[in-house]
Amino acid sequence: MIIAVDGPTASGKGTIAKALAAHFALPHLDTGLLYRAVGRQVALNGGNPDDPTDALAACDFPASLLDDPELRSEASGGMASRVSVHPAVRQALFERQRAFALQPGGAVLDGRDIGTVIAPEAEVKLFVVASVPARAERRFREMQAQGRAVALADIAADLADRDERDRTRAEAPLVAAPDAVLLDTSDLGRDQAIAAAIAIAKQKRG
Numbered sequence: 439m440i441i442a443v444d445g446p447t448a449s450g451k452g453t454i455a456k457a458l459a460a461h462f463a464l465p466h467l468d469t470g471l472l473y474r475a476v477g478r479q480v481a482l483n484g485g486n487p488d489d490p491t492d493a494l495a496a497c498d499f500p501a502s503l504l505d506d507p508e509l510r511s512e513a514s515g516g517m518a519s520r521v522s523v524h525p526a527v528r529q530a531l532f533e534r535q536r537a538f539a540l541q542p543g544g545a546v547l548d549g550r551d552i553g554t555v556i557a558p559e560a561e562v563k564l565f566v567v568a569s570v571p572a573r574a575e576r577r578f579r580e581m582q583a584q585g586r587a588v589a590l591a592d593i594a595a596d597l598a599d600r601d602e603r604d605r606t607r608a609e610a611p612l613v614a615a616p617d618a619v620l621l622d623t624s625d626l627g628r629d630q631a632i633a634a635a636i637a638i639a640k641q642k643r644g
């Protein structure tokens with residue numbers, strides 16, 4: 439069974455995808471991490487994330503970069519969003535994601551274009567959304583727990599920027615697949631959101 443979990447930043451899709459993977463004993467790939475690694479590698483190379491050649495060169499990042507805690511920062515998220523607009527970058531990361539989705543037994547992938555581009559044949563497609571204030575508040579609490587000093591208003595502005603860039607890009611924009619089930623987590627706690635996602639997956643699987 440392939441489960442595609444798409445949605446904007448801090449919607450809860452990562453938590454939901456991990457929980458679905460644990461519940462159905464499936465491997466999980468956080469595809470945002472791949473784009474974050476490309477963004478980080480551009481910075482390490484001293485390149486420009488808006489330049490397609492610099493961004494493509496960064497797709498050769500070493501596997502060890504995926505363990506870099508810096509990838510979780512807002513700065514890396516912003517860089518990821520900028521490199522992800524280049525079709526050549528998306529193409530370079532496509533096979534890796536597709537192979538993960540097609541492994542025997544299935545997989546859970548979360549990202550922006552899993553249900554539309556990477557695995558359009560997924561049996562279960564969730565599109566996880568939440569309001570900007572709810573997402574900003576969650577990200578703020580996460581950052582505080584990590585001891586990072588950030589202002590709530592800056593997080594909300596950054597989220598809104600990233601949403602806009604992800605939704606309006608020409609290649610693989612953030613959009614729900616026609617057969618995706620919408621899950622709004624604005625007013626749901628962590629456990630409620632996970633329970634709702636599991637119920638949807640079970641129902642879709644039949």
Ligand code: C5P
Nearest residue numbers: 447469470471473518519522549550551
């Ligand atoms: O999900 P996360 O916030 O880690 O993703 C970082 C950025 O990577 C997103 O803002 C988006 O621009 C890009 N991304 C993408 N396609 C994916 C996953 C992430 O374009 N499948």
